[in-house]
Amino acid sequence: MKIIGISSSPRGKNSSTLKLLDAALAGAARAGAEVEKIDVAKLNLKYCTACNSCHETGVCSIKDDYQPVIEKLLAADGIILSSPNYITNVTAQLKTLFDRCPRVIHEQLFDGKYGFSLTTAGSGEIDFVLDIMNNFMAHCGGNFTGGVGCSMAEGPSAMAAAIEKSQGMGKDLVEAIKEKRQYPEQEAAHEAWRGQFKYVILANKEHWPHNCDYWTEKGWI
Numbered sequence: 066m067k068i069i070g071i072s073s074s075p076r077g078k079n080s081s082t083l084k085l086l087d088a089a090l091a092g093a094a095r096a097g098a099e100v101e102k103i104d105v106a107k108l109n110l111k112y113c114t115a116c117n118s119c120h121e122t123g124v125c126s127i128k129d130d131y132q133p134v135i136e137k138l139l140a141a142d143g144i145i146l147s148s149p150n151y152i153t154n155v156t157a158q159l160k161t162l163f164d165r166c167p168r169v170i171h172e173q174l175f176d177g178k179y180g181f182s183l184t185t186a187g188s189g190e191i192d193f194v195l196d197i198m199n200n201f202m203a204h205c206g207g208n209f210t211g212g213v214g215c216s217m218a219e220g221p222s223a224m225a226a227a228i229e230k231s232q233g234m235g236k237d238l239v240e241a242i243k244e245k246r247q248y249p250e251q252e253a254a255h256e257a258w259r260g261q262f263k264y265v266i267l268a269n270k271e272h273w274p275h276n277c278d279y280w281t282e283k284g285w286i
């Protein structure tokens with residue numbers, strides 16, 4: 066079982082959010098998963114240019130570090146997303162990765178994967194930022210198991226508690242993957258999304274042949 070953790074703070078090894086991610090990955094490793102960390106802030110990731118190549122051909126037209134990253138994510142069983150709160154959002158580095166993933170969303174390529182999210186903030190809006198990352202996971206067809214965040218204003222004891230909780234979430238992610246845990250509400254949301262998005266795929270079948278072929282293969286249209 067492979068679990069990938071995404072780090073996205075530009076502060077590198079000084080990142081507080083990275084402490085949560087390291088704890089989560091240690092928890093997952095202790096529970097038996099093979100783990101790998103990817104720091105998107107250190108990668109050459111360009112902005113999506115909305116060229117539609119991924120929908121037409123299945124391949125992104127931009128030649129940078131995106132392809133190896135997405136291949137790793139698609140091969141993983143579990144994905145842990147992490148970002149500090151930047152203006153009540155994720156960092157631009159993580160958003161840039163999200164924006165490069167329209168095909169992952171259109172083709173629901175995280176179907177069968179599980180993940181969760183981690184954040185730290187100077188003051189708050191923890192749940193808002195966790196929701197942004199978990200919503201991305203859900204939009205890509207995956208299920209999320211929860212999230213952990215910490216306001217740095219709450220001091221070292223809050224951070225210690227968040228580190229411990231992150232470790233537990235890493236272990237729990239391994240269990241969710243092993244038992245193929247069911248999340249009926251999330252499954253219903255995936256089904257509802259496919260129910261309405263099929264009309265978008267059909268309306269664009271001449272522009273998005275790769276998406277359309279994929280949906281046909283899956284029996285979704």
Ligand SMILES: Cc1cc2nc3c(=O)[nH]c(=O)nc-3n(C[C@H](O)[C@H](O)[C@H](O)COP(=O)(O)O)c2cc1C
Pocket residue numbers: 074075076079080081082083148149150151152153154185186187188189190217
């Ligand atoms: C550009 C920038 C924007 C930020 N915006 C917010 C914010 O909107 N709300 C907040 O509570 N903290 C905000 N912070 C504080 C960080 O979220 C906080 O310091 C976080 O713990 C940094 O995590 P890191 O050490 O992993 O980079 C911001 C920090 C920076 C540099």
